[in-house]
Amino acid sequence: MGRTFREMERTPREEGGSWKDRIPWNKYFLAGLVMTGLALALGILGLFWTPYSTTAMSASEKFDPPSLLHIFGTDNFGRDIFSRVMKGLGTTIGISGLVVLFSGSAGILLGALTGYFGGLADEIVMRVTDAVNGFPSILLTLVIISLLGSGRQNVIISLGIVFVPSYVRIVRSEYLKLRDADYIRRARLLGVKDVRILFVHILPNIFSVFWVSVMIGFNNAILAESGMSYLGIGVQPPEASLGNMLSDAQGYLQAAPWYALSVGLSIVWVVLGFSLFSEGIRRGKCE
Amino acid sequence: MKYLGKKTITLIMTLFLVSVAAFLAFQIIPGDVVMSILGTEATPEREEQLREELGLGDPPAVRYLNWMTGVLKGDLGVSYRYSKNMNEMMPVAELIGDKLPVTLWLAAVSLALIVLVSIPLGVLWVRSGSRVLDAALGVITQATMAVPSFFLGILVTFVFGIILKFFAPGGYISYQEDFSGFLGYLLFPALSIALPKIAMTARFLRNSMLTEVGTDYVRTAYSKGCTKRRVMYVHVLRNAMMPVVTFLGMIVAEIVAGSIVIEQVFSLPGIGRLLISAISTRDFPVVQILILYITFVVIFVYFLVDILYRVIDPRISGK
């Protein structure tokens, strides 16, 4: 008997062989993988080891142009820019990861509940989401940061809050669609508990849609974090973040153009890598 | 019509929520208005006097009501921070009225750039049929979309301002003094805003056109003996443009928000820069009005897009 239940309960999950077959080996995916992989590897390595100290200053090495010793050159304190970019990658990617984790889980929870049950709670959550969406996100982060103060944790908290609505919207609309699907109706008739339907029956089926928005969200988080640090309200120096380095570098655009270029291009590298990666996944194996 | 009414109520509800939120947020934000205005050198008596002048002694609910009734009557209040003359503070309406044209023109120039470049680009992309061009445009647009606007601003400054000397960075020309000079200067910040959006719109148009190319009516048109050119421009483009117009609507909302950062990078005296400095100096009358205003613009544009979408595509209104 239980067995029949299982069968009847079975969700129309994508039929696929092993995970190897599901990797979309297209050129977007590959390029993205290589770029993201390199950035991640450098960022993680940077947490433990960098070619030079990221904080030690040297007056004699101020503004050395790129060379074999310092491939990105040195900054206004004589610090190796490449080492600092490695540290900055770690900071930026780490923060963005936490932001996505935080806002993604909150988004799933809120989106699932409101999409599945609807009602007054749904109405309220949607109004708030609309209001937050109407707010330009930069404005909202500015306001939240004014409340909390700057610094690493507060960046994570404020971006986390700002990003929740976008996930809520997507998750909610998926749940809205699936709650009336035949297999869900059947499960309900069979007396499956709501919690189980929410997270066991529906959740796995929205992952393909959700995954893409996570990737986009990750990219936006990187842009937002560096933007905040650029405006001076994010990660504080001397801790390296790609954004605050770029903000420093802007002051030396003429004396040391390599500073702004190498930092700015590093941001572009990461963002491009991720967007290619997610594009590759979105296109799947068809190309 | 019923739908329209419901949407309008939602719009008003949202604005009300935002106004309350904006007002409340600034009640709890740390930082004393009076200190912020007077700095460290004023006498304690002067601080007390100013606190009274600003009506900061009243409870928040009273202040919200006073403020809101004023706004509804068209009185936007006066700035805490900026003087109009020796004894009066600058009315918020006047302050924003002076800055708004800069931001609006910036948005207009950006939008013009986006439309003028992205649509021909999208058409060219689909029409050429060259695989090399297709791949190249694919890579270029993807890369452009990955450049954060503030870095793009720095790059534009560096390339066009410092190396090529096409414009004097920071040498903003007031629109009241020399309008063509003003537009000329705006071109560069507008370029920084427009580039990624051009890439986005061109890609969107391309995809939209490719979808149309595969539809029955296009095949019918071909079978009727229409030329490729005619099919492209009369049938495909016209139909593909519908979603692009609504897409552009969203871009407008994004431009309004995006100009906040670009105005900082290019030191343009628009409402974005006013907003940032008003937040940091706790000039709440200005901040609250600006938040309301920006939110209104964004939500209203979305609202229009929504309506437009229904008008264009009757299938949706069936729901």
Added chain:
Amino acid sequence: MKRCFHGKKSLCVLLVTALLAMAVLGGCADGTGESSEDNSSKESTVESTQTDSAESGETTGADASGESTEPEGSESGSAEDAASGQETGDRYGGSIVVGVQQDIDSLDPHKATAAGTKEIIFNIFEGLVKPDENGNLINAVASDYTISEDGLVYTFTLRDNVKFHNGNVVTAEDVKYSLERVSGLLDGTPLISTLSTIKSVDILDEKTVQVTVENANTELIYSFVAAIIPAGSGEDETADPIGTGPFSFVSYKPQQGIVLAKNPDYWQEGLPYLDQVEFKIINSADTALLELQGGTIDFYAYLTDSQAQALQGSHQVISSPTNMVQALFLNNAVEPLNDVRVRQAISYALDKESINDFVGGGNGTLLSSAMLPTLKEYYVDLNDTYGTTANVEKAKELMADAGYADGFDMEIAIVSTYEFHMQTGEVIVEQLKEIGINATIKGMENSSWLDEVYNGRQFDATITALTCDMTPGYLMNRFQTESSKNFINFQSAEYDEIYAKAQAALDPDEKAGYYKELQKILCDQAGSVFIQAPANQTAISSKLEGYKFYPVYVQDMSTVYITE
């Protein structure tokens, strides 16, 4: 006699400016600089006596134009001008744009408190007296003043025919109104705290005003730089700012700038040269550099060192000391900074020379207490106390003594838009690592900083610079235990006692002695780590001449002219 004087005076101004210009052009060789001083003192004996009397603060401020009681004097003066005007004629006219960092905080000269506003409105408003480029007082709206023996009664004689920008002649009523407004006699709200000691302002005759004060203080005369404004203008709702300065107010646009026009009736003959000066607000130092290079601004002070280097050659770049004291201010009331040994250890650990090298290009003046070297009579050099380079051994020893051999965590609050202080912070964080202190920077908005740090005193350490005026008491005042401005919670009964004595002292030498003691206490107790008076690097377009550097925070545009 009158003729002669006026001619002489304008000639003298010419000579001074010409020599100054030569000094500037000639890379400011010492010889040239000295000869310019010599010449000016010879030629303008009248002015120097005036200066002397102002300095001693006693008896008459003998001003030459005080002798000339007839207003027609100006006519004959301009005749002389024409005679010597051959080379000067083309100095007149033109307009320039001056880049400034801060927006105006108020257009009311009595309510403006920001240094960035005062430096601009210096050109619009004048007090009874005003500072000159040597840090002395000269007579402005007053032509003469006396101070009674007991220091309680000030009698000012108004200069003849000084006109407001609206064309009205300054009357005794205007002076009375202005002084009563700033002192709080008008509505109970004093606007300038030092002047709240004024008990009464009486008009003796139409040219003489007598001010009676509560407490004698030889530094008080410096507060009479407070602007003289038309009577009643503080209540007039639509009043544009009107003063007596060399330039009159034309327009102000928030976040963009303020435009001033030449005051044709200015009482100083021959000044100003320029027809129009625009002060343009530049929101970041990076933009300032680009604008200087693009020629959209002609003048900008407070450049960073790398900018100054980038502008060498294309602009006149001149370094002058600022009247600011930059310090790592330590909250004396929190653990472990309440231990004097810890504060001393930090003082030893900092390498002020390398801070100056990294952040100020080596142009700053290193300090060890809260007094500026420009206040020569009062300043005492205490740089030997902790040395100007790091003494890590000594610092570690003191840390161990205090029981912090392993160091501790410390948060340094800095207003994040002040790049100079942020960079100083970065260097300091690195230097403190040497003695085990794990410092982190907390970037803040200015308003939060004022609220939490300055007023709320909720902080460990903070880096900022305090602006000084022309009086020694201005900076020392705040370190009294009970002072409302003592945001570092400095506590020293000895300091309080000596400060009171310094204020009461009427003899200049005695007073200077007390101030030197105060500096020493502050330094020995390591109330905070005073770092430097940062250098002010100013870029001036090569076509401009005649700018005078002041040891106070003002930008006097009246003597600037265009050469091309």
